Amino acid sequence: MPPVGENTSMTGTDRIAVVTQQYPPDKSGHASRMNDVTRNLAEEGWAVEVLAPPPCFPHGEFDRDWYRTRRTSAGDVRVQRLWAWQPTVADPGTLSRIAYYVTFALHAALWLTIRTRRYDAVLTTTPPISTGLAGLVTAVSGLPWVVDVRDLWIDASVSLGFISEGGVLERASRRFQRTVLHAADAIAVTTETLGEHLCTQYGEALSPKVFLLPNGVDVDRFESADAPDAADRPDEPLIVYVGNIGHAQNLDACIRAMGELEGDAELRLVGGGDTVPDLRETAESSDVSDAVTFAGPMPHEEIPSLLASADVGIAPLVDDDELAYAMPTKVYEYMGAGLPVVTTGRGEVERFIDSSNGGIHAESDVESIASAFDTLLADESYRERLGENGQAYVRSRYDRSAITETLHERLRQLADGGVTTAGDATDSAVAGNE
Structure with a gap:
């Protein structure tokens, strides 16, 4: 024994x-x-x-x-x-x-x-x-x-x-x-x-x-995910958020920004967390419920396929000095999938976007976020270029x-x-x- x-x-x-x-x-x-x-x-x-x-x-x-x-x-x-x-x-x-x-x-x-x-x-x-x-x-x-x-x-x-x-x-x-x-x-x-x-x-x-x-990020797994057939793609451009829906995320402003877009798009929030009930109320009060989907948590093995069907990934941190050190995992995953990214906040996340040239860092207000969404959704070649930049950056370093x-x-x-x-x-x- x-x-x-x-x-x-x-x-x-x-x-x-x-x-x-x-x-x-x-x-x-x-x-x-x-x-x-x-x-x-x-x-x-x-x-x-x-x-x-x-x-x-x-x-x-x-x-x-x-x-x-x-x-x-x-x-x-x-x-x-x-x-x-x-x-x-x-x-x-x-x-x-x-x-x-x-x-x-x-x-x-x-x-x-x-x-x-x-x-x-x-x-x-x-x-x-x-x-x-x-x-x-x-x-x-x-x-x-x-x-x-x-x-x-x-x-x-x-x-x-x-x-x-x-x-x-x-x-x-x-x-x-x-x-x-x-x-x-x-x-x-x-x-x-x-x-x-x-x-x-x-x-x-x-x-x-x-x-x-x-x-x-496991770049190979995200890069190799199959994009959906045209018939299976969303009818409208798809903006995705994947992760914990909590107090450190500036998702309230992102939801309100959907009402300021020049065209139609869907914001899909994949995950769960403390602030989901409040954000549902925000979507209702801002009259954007038709443009915002609360998809709930998703098995992580399904995330690469989801990102392959999306047009933009978002990582909106609250603009707070206490979060200046933060670098969300979701940014690496978006870039690993070749997806252009919109971020808010300050510090590390802003420097990362600047160094990678893989997305747009916006101010934390509704108008700036909406402008970043419009800029990306209006130009497919620009989205592809940013996506390629981000993917190459995380593959070589992260x-x-x-x-x-x-x-x-x-x-x-x-x-x-x-x-x-x-x-x-x-x-x-x-x-x-x-």
């Missing part, structure tokens, strides 16, 4: 636990990203076990489950579902959200405490920051630990009004985040701006740990298999006892952010 915590069914030289709040069939950009990251790590030779709660995102789209643990698989990746509280309404309250995050973090921490010897490394991904609790219990044993930071969750929560600025919850969250970042062996960030912000806010001592691991190679190399360095330096972090950065 093997010792407690050993697992003879896991094969491979390198064994890694990946702790993530969302994983397919959750429908979000984060779930999609972690699906690709874990699959590519498995191709690199890692025996990957994902720890995730029962699927429940977008909230309100799944029935609640009560099993304690459930083991499934996704190709070569093993998935261990650990019970956590699951919100079942579209816009859950603060207590329900906190219960969702904290119960999973506690369950994952207990799981890893008992089974630390099973793994050679641990990756925890945030948001939410609570996943760091699972990493802290392994750090005590000296197990190499990488924290994957994808956004400034605390800052965004304050900016969007979910937690009070300067309140007990914010102060406690920042102390916990500081502890996690300083205890981790390496910190992956999606943009250079995000890494700089973490070092400024939580200490320059973090700088040697930080390395760039941007969002990206293909997920190449990005995962960066993560693999850092994990191997840590597992072999290597020491991360600021120079190493710079050298391993993906070329797209040079």
Whole structure:
């Protein structure tokens, strides 16, 4: 009988636990990203076990489950579902959200405490920051630990009004985040701006740990999707939004912009989230319900075909300094499919559009968004040119298999006892952010 915590069914030289709040069939950009990251790590030779709660995102789209643990698989990746509280309404309250995050973090921490010897490394991904609790219990044993930071969750929560600025919850969250970042062996960030912000806010001592691991796209899968036959294409030009429909997206202005277009078009919102009810009211009050479709969540494997039938993809971030670091996954997917993109917001997303020449960055007001839509919909050759530019750009810089190679190399360095330096972090950065 093997010792407690050993697992003879896991094969491979390198064994890694990946702790993530969302994983397919959750429908979000984060779930999609972690699906690709874990699959590519498995191709690199890692025996990957994902720890995730029962699927429940977008909230309100799944029935609640009560099993304690459930083991499934996704190709070569093993998935261990650990019970956590699951919100079942579209816009859950603060207590329900906190219960969702904290119960999973506690369950994952207990799981890893008992089974630390099973793994050679641990990756925890945030948001939410609570996943760091699972990493802290392994750090005590000296197990190499990488924290994957994808956004400034605390800052965004304050900016969007979910937690009070300067309140007990914010102060406690920042102390916990500081502890996690300083205890981790390496910190992956999606943009250079995000890494700089973490070092400024939580200490320059973090700088040697930080390395760039941007969002990206499986370009081959999106590029190879078959475009629909002419008979199956929408009757009107199609503008699509794919992803979480939440408070950080400027979709209200995009819906209102449909009433300002020079011609007819359909805006199709694919996904679910907290603000869907409010946006339905916006469409009604703006008298554009006939031009706006709420399609609901869609399996990620169907997204490439959807984008192949579309004319424009949109990624409208709220114009807020607290979101200046953000680079939405959906932008890479639109460009991977050869689709021109309209974005709003500031910071990274604006620089990305400028560097790629794959779309139009508009101001966040209704008139500017409508003008960007009209410009693209009026000129098919212009749309094609921008689409080709964007596709070539993400293929050369943001293909997920190449990005995962960066993560693999850092994990191997840590597992072999290597020491991360600021120079190493710079050298391993993906070329797209040079």
